[in-house]
Amino acid sequence: MAEMVEKEMFDGKKVKLIGPDYDAGSLAGGTSYSWKSNIVGRDQYIKYVSESERYWYTPMDQWFGSEKRKNPA
Secondary structure: OOOEEEEEOOOOOEEEEEOOOOOOOOOOOOOOOOHHHHOOOHHHHHHHHHHHOHHHHOOHHHOOHHHOOOOOO
């Protein structure tokens, strides 16, 4: 069962709240995901960045179905 924590409200009243009630998590692989370590050469790096940044750098007529605006701004 969760532990009760006593806090003070904005008006100065003391209230009891339920404290943290979760198990500490951990990453599946044990370390954080580093996408740069999976890229070998300059060509792969440029391809990855251009594909991931396509929302910013492509004209709206090249966007996919759900990304398109019905009424252009």
